[in-house]
Amino acid sequence: MVTRKEDFSRWYLDTIQQADLMDYSPVRGCMIFKPNGYELWEHIQEAFNKRFKEEGVRNAYFPMLIPENFFQKEKDHIEGFSPELPWVTEAAGEKLEERLALRPTSETVIGDAYSRWIQSYRDLPLEINQWANVFRWEKRTLPFLRTSEFLWQEGHTVHATAEEAEARTQRMLDIYAEEVEGLLAIPVFKGEKTPSERFAGAERTYSIEAMMQDTKCVQAGTSHYMGTKFAEAFDIRYLNPDNEHVLAYTTSWGVSTRLIGAMIMVHSDDQGLVLPPRMAPQQVVMIPVGPWQKNPEIMETLEKINAELRQRGFRTVIDDSDNRPGFKFNEWELRGAPLRIEIGPRDLENQKAIIKMRDLEDKEEVALDQVVERVVEALDEMQVRLLEKARAFNEANIYTNIDTLEELEAHIKSKRAEGEYPGWVLAGWDGTEETEALIKERTGFTTRNIPFEGMVEPKSTCIVTGKPSKVTVWLARAY
């Protein structure tokens, strides 16, 4: 395997292959989620589902095929998505009268349904989520991060007032941030996208953005406030208490399987995958060492620990294959198992076990009768440690004192000369599309999002014009 420094892209592809997470498929731009990769998505589904349901949001399922005329109803929406749509034009041996798109997102088909379902203010709020496959025919693809078919959840809500819709939009962004930090151990940057980066048809798009180890940015989740734009397009109206038929306010919000790619790029190292304990398919791997086949007490001890851990709900495996211990250690490191327990004849004699955490160099000796307690604690510690480590990495790669485009260019150049990554830059910006385009053209950096008030020290001058800035924005290269 190459190291991260040698070739980050190659390292990423090697890491996911070695960890047996995915496979390419003969279908252009589509990947196979192998069991170890799909289970990561199952853990995300479980945690997010729990949060959604606590919010009173229920799951449903809408048709995948969307008639072409639905897209025509919201101008920005069709403009934004039409370049990447695959179309069904034939079925059962006949040409269709109207083309059907494979959904890139479901605002249209859901908007059409909501317009039928909502009659009065008593039907509001209406809050539904869907777990589904979606399609965006991408030119350049990258496993997990950008594929022609991917898996996601999309929440779609309808409210009586702008305030309620805005509150739902922000609340979901908060939930995303909490789960991405708590479950995936990825620290995120919350803020609002610039107008040019908004979801096609949204009035405001909020995002959580995350820094990878090559300091490139991954947009990890978005939450959109639509105002009445989709309500107008699909005639989503309700009878208010004054008996008037008025437009409703809608939101949508989603996270996708790209979260898995982000998690891998944030935590893994040159020895392969590193997984936060809450996400790992195998949280604890037990490996007998020394001449354990001649000493049945070793396996008995491991099986006893295994039974206790399983009873407490941990995902565990005993690797009693015939391979050498060193081979097994390496294999489970490649797969990102957070914690390894080794027991050999001498350990048994001393009534000890050896614990090795995936992200630490040193091994730890633990008394046999305290192994289970220590495992529980050590996994919690690692979950927190990964988040803190990523946070420290972010802080070390954030630049807040770059005030002109020339300084930014020089910064990028000098970092490249040192073989370092350019990090993220907090910049003042005048809010115009022209300067935003110029930043991208000159540096490859794009606006990531505009941090909410109080989250950063505002920058007073625009990085391009030097005149007073309108907002302060994160700039970075992005996946």
Next chain:
Amino acid sequence: MVTRKEDFSRWYLDTIQQADLMDYSPVRGCMIFKPNGYELWEHIQEAFNKRFKEEGVRNAYFPMLIPENFFQKEKDHIEGFSPELPWVTEAAGEKLEERLALRPTSETVIGDAYSRWIQSYRDLPLEINQWANVFRWEKRTLPFLRTSEFLWQEGHTVHATAEEAEARTQRMLDIYAEEVEGLLAIPVFKGEKTPSERFAGAERTYSIEAMMQDTKCVQAGTSHYMGTKFAEAFDIRYLNPDNEHVLAYTTSWGVSTRLIGAMIMVHSDDQGLVLPPRMAPQQVVMIPVGPWQKNPEIMETLEKINAELRQRGFRTVIDDSDNRPGFKFNEWELRGAPLRIEIGPRDLENQKAIIKMRDLEDKEEVALDQVVERVVEALDEMQVRLLEKARAFNEANIYTNIDTLEELEAHIKSKRAEGEYPGWVLAGWDGTEETEALIKERTGFTTRNIPFEGMVEPKSTCIVTGKPSKVTVWLARAY
């Protein structure tokens, strides 16, 4: 609402609409699973996932789009599915070089992957399941039971020997039968499909079949033994311990959202939906009666019961809307809530609550301090009662003494004259396609499956020819 006797089809459509389970969509043959309908699928997913994982089967996800050349590799498979395939022919503004089918099932794309993943006998068995949307462009559709897009799980396994593959095929059929009976309270008939009813490309197809209240049959789940047919088509070979490259044996098995349709048709009544307690989105509905708004102790009592039930993991709701109790009773009956608790001022005075089960006429009075225990018990009782009731219905509608096609025709005619349903017929059959076709042509009855040995009293003569029968088979009209 019409009654079942008046118009069973209309009754079914009314029942699912009134229960707010689904909506039609403007996309031909595709339905919307509304939250109350989708939650039924979530309960199926949870229960089946648990069983699959206990079997060592893991979930994965394969691309939805299948290149046309994949279908060409297995002759029977393409013949069976090509009449119902929708095709993507354009994407991102360009015509594709090769058409891509929306998956009707994934043997081909999974077979292609397995041929890469399997090298040696050490890689076997390989056992993977997928939860996915699939497409079959049906001419006549019926919500839940036959839709152009539906949701399902498909398990795909590979084995070193025919015996192991056969055992997996049968084991999954048993698991299907256990869960469909235990969770959905639908008694099923296990057996093998006749050659003409086999899955396209299978060597043997086993099924579970279920009788609806109109005595029509729903195929509720299938499990296929492929032998080496797909292994040959996709070159799934492994190096055996003798260092020979040999073909592997494969299986596949699936259940779909049609289970929901079957469950509704088996249990519901002229007052609307009836749900087995384990499946119900709202298991317990609490309704305050009398002048409860003036008597806050009523709501307090209900909230206390509610908290206790929720803590025990039950899905509950207190309906404190302003509607009249009678209106609420009716609404929750339409929605199939299994158990209702009523408390009014006089009940409170007597320290009693009223319990009404959805499937029983009489109400029951229970001391307040025993309500929770009684609810737990009563829900269990109802789960069993529904299965037993359906079993008794099946037994009353099975005919084993019809020995000729003329007798079958007369039977159907006389039942129709009485306004009764014709039931199922256990018949001897000579095993030829000609007689199978003749039965269908003359009576509309089709072969459902051939019960396993020992499950029924064999019939010695063929219902068509009168000559010795080869097998005994269930005949019925089917959805």
